[in-house]
Amino acid sequence: MCGFIELVKKPAKKIEQKLDLQVPLELGSFKCYHPIQIIHSAEQGTKGLNNQVTKAMWQFLLEQKDGEWKPSKYTSFNSRWYEGKGFKKSFTKAYRETRCIIPASGFVEGMNKVYHLLTPADGSPIYFGGLFKNWGDEDNPVYSASMITIPGHKKLADIHQKAMPLMLPEKDLEMWLDPSFKNTDAFTDLMQPKIRQDFEAVKIKGWSNLEAVEDGFEIKAD
Template structure:
């Protein structure tokens, strides 16, 4: 099981809702996915060559453009505090930022000798967007593949009891700002790289079945009782 931040998430909103919220043409008719895991294809919204938002499917696990082969351990997250300086993410932070649509994600908390998974969703509304970075790299066969990572920041009030980090979420009113800001002005994006204010997130325990990537379906986001007193 992969229990890093943010190592699993879900997207149950239909393609038409993504198209409307992000103002893009979504041609794939994909089903809801309740257990999206590293190395799998994920939906992103990025800026195309005409400086318009576009939908794309990419591999979750960032590979820098100069890397000859994919990482053994995929780079699924990038620390927002250092992404603009680190060689791995620096160019993507300047020129290849993206939005990663989601309805929620999972985090694990120690419970005795085991870890209990929790589903985490927005307290108000459903579909939202992680801040992401994308890059085109070479696959093992010599072809091109697009890859992405989710930016994280220090956990806020809602989530610090679960993990010391949380994913960065871009508010809908800042989608264009995140995608379009010129590389000479990326310092202006720092205010977006913050945890959600108190009351942003709702958390609740869910089945441990989410720890197995082969499991999927809406039952994974159903609340479970931890004890008679929960």
């Protein structure tokens, strides 16, 4: 499960330009169960989609506690897509209507308490596919989000075997963000495990401790 990402300056600038964002992206590290920034299109502008950046809790399911919206006890920072079955019921409406992008320059995956940081070898950005939901109302919105995971890839079997995060190619970003596009059958090919760019992987000390403990190695694109 991917629950830790980072975003550094150069990839962030590329994302801002590619998606015509009017506010700069926040740089740094982001953990599940904490606020994360998402990119979504709320409305259709005069020049096409109106992309905006919103803060959301990185945990899709929320519940009210002491008058506040807080993460549910049910784990949902990842929304898993199953081959031949799709999403669980909790995520199907969001998949049709409220898709988003989670911007990043690297992410952490782990298995058996061994963790690796993966970053694109050429320094390019990562556009993670996500889902979001508003739990509040128009005057007091409260957003939550999850990162979509898809079946695992054989090249990542020693890093995380069961699943991998959905990484969107640039050519599909506009369709993915379009809230009026509800034909999710068009995304079936995206849900197949595929390494879309060369990655540098390095073993690190822990889930949120990015200090390298070994030399890195390359994972080639498919």
